[in-house]
């Protein structure tokens with residue numbers, strides 16, 4: 720049976736995605752970092768597994784044919800964690816996905832990751848980590864969707880997004896809309912790799928991913 724390994728399932732997007740996916744009837748395995756998180760996730764009727772991107776997590780892939788990566792070291796840790804989690808953790812997850820013949824890998828990246836030097840100086844190393852992880856995924860044998868959201872907000876999801884930056888428009892997108900985009904991307908096996916910028920907008924999420 721098809722199962723989606725969700726890496727970063729205890730995160731803000733991860734939690735929203737797992738619940739949406741469960742409601743949509745997808746089978747999810749949530750990768751979390753400790754037993755307390757595991758108990759909370761399982762109380763919501765979701766399957767979970769404990770693992771650490773800085774250590775052992777390959778057992779989490781058993782029986783999973785699709786992967787969502789929405790983990791991140793966050794703004795309160797240093798550059799060392801950006802390297803170890805956002806970059807090397809992602810690269811190891813992609814390599815394991817290749818080895819296991821995963822059928823679709825959805826990566827939550829960041830808007831403008833392709834241009835790290837355009838970011839504020841304090842963000843450049845993070846953008847480099849995101850860019851290199853995205854490149855490793857695109858060059859892999861795993862069918863890939865790379866989602867590049869703008870500044871994340873906690874607003875209620877509108878269910879509508881845009882996929883290009885427009886002059887005079889904001890750079891924000893709600894985490895709930897990103898979770899909805901992950902779900903829609905997963906619904907359709909990719910015919911080719913896609914990299915999709917994401918901002919709140921006017922286009923129904925389903926339409927964005929119906930296009931291929």
Ligand SMILES: NC(=O)c1ccc[n+]([C@@H]2O[C@H](COP(=O)([O-])OP(=O)(O)OC[C@H]3O[C@@H](n4cnc5c(N)ncnc54)[C@H](OP(=O)(O)O)[C@@H]3O)[C@@H](O)[C@H]2O)c1
Nearest residue numbers: 727729730731732752771772773790791828829869870871
């Ligand atoms: N903030 C923004 O404006 C912005 C914009 C674009 C893209 N993004 C990206 O969007 C993604 C998700 O955002 P979010 O708001 O959902 O982030 P979040 O709430 O910080 O969630 C990140 C998750 O990654 C997990 N994680 C961290 N280190 C780990 C490790 N070593 N092993 C396993 N899991 C680990 C965390 O676990 P714990 O729960 O145990 O801490 C957490 O659940 C991130 O990749 C972020 O870089 C953010």
